[in-house]
Structure formats: structure tokens, C-alpha cells
Amino acid sequence: MIFFQEVKIPIIVGGSGLYIKSLIDGFFDKDAKDTEIRKRLYNDMEKFGRDYLYNKLLEVDAESAEKITPNFYRRVIRALEVYYVSGKKISDLQKEKPVIDFETIQVGLQLDRKLLYERINNRC
Numbered sequence: 001m002i003f004f005q006e007v008k009i010p011i012i013v014g015g016s017g018l019y020i021k022s023l024i025d026g027f028f029d030k031d032a033k034d035t036e037i038r039k040r041l042y043n044d045m046e047k048f049g050r051d052y053l054y055n056k057l058l059e060v061d062a063e064s065a066e067k068i069t070p071n072f073y074r075r076v077i078r079a080l081e082v083y084y085v086s087g088k089k090i091s092d093l094q095k096e097k098p099v100i101d102f103e104t105i106q107v108g109l110q111l112d113r114k115l116l117y118e119r120i121n122n123r124c
Contacts, residue, residue, distance in 0.1 A: 024104050027094065032085040041077045056080060063091040 012023060045053050054070035057079055064079045082090040 020106075024100065024106075025097070027098070032082040032088075032093075034081060034085045037084050038077060038081050041080055045073055045077070050076070053077065053080065061089040061091050064089065067091075 012020075015023075041053060050070040050073050053073065053076050054065065054068075057068070057076050058065045060083050061079060065076075068075045068079065070076065079090040082088070082093065086093070
């Protein structure tokens with residue numbers, strides 16, 4: 001007699017392009033989090049300003065700094081946090097592809113743009 005295990009298939013609906021990319025492609029495997037370092041970086045920003053942190057990022061990871069402006073301070077702080085915790089540049093880690101052990105099917109829907117914007121405006 002053959003018994004089949006229950007198979008659960010998740011269905012993800014909606015989300016931004018970044019959200020879908022994170023689910024399907026992942027980001028990087030390195031668990032580089034440290035709340036103390038993050039707090040220190042936020043304190044440095046309050047004390048010395050956003051440009052101070054941005055210049056630190058330029059020193060350790062110019063490639064990331066090219067993609068981020070000082071105004072996106074959360075991304076600057078995250079890139080610095082990753083560097084200080086892991087010793088690796090976030091730009092290098094982002095090039096690594098984590099192993100995703102599942103298959104996906106993506107379905108996209110298209111709607112006439114005029115109708116789409118009309119519906120968006122009605123909701124707003």
C-alpha cells in the first residue's frame with residue numbers, strides 16, 4: 001500500500017518586484033545583523049550627519065555607494081552594518097546567489113493602462 005504525504009503548495013499573490021525577487025532569487029546567505037552596531041551607526045548619523053556615514057561607505061564599498069545616495073540612510077547603514085559584521089562588502093555578497101531548492105511558476109496579468117489608472121484613481 002502506498003501512502004502519499006500531504007503536499008502544500010504556497011501561492012503568493014501581489015507584491016513589489018523586490019518582494020518577488022527576494023522570494024524567488026533570495027538575497028544573500030550571510031546572516032549579517034548586529035543591533036549594537038546598527039544603533040552605533042544611527043547615533044553616528046545623528047551626531048555627524050548622513051554625509052559622514054556615506055563617506056564611510058565610500059571608503060569600504062564604493063560600488064554600493066555608487067548605487068545609494070546619502071538620503072537613503074537606511075540602506076547606507078545596512079551596507080555598513082553588513083560590512084562591519086561580516087567583513088565583506090554588501091556589493092560582493094549581493095553577487096552571490098543563494099541556493100533555492102524549489103521551483104516556481106510566475107503568472108503576470110496585464111490590464112489596459114487607461115482602465116488600470118482609472119481604478120487606481122478611484123481607490124485613492
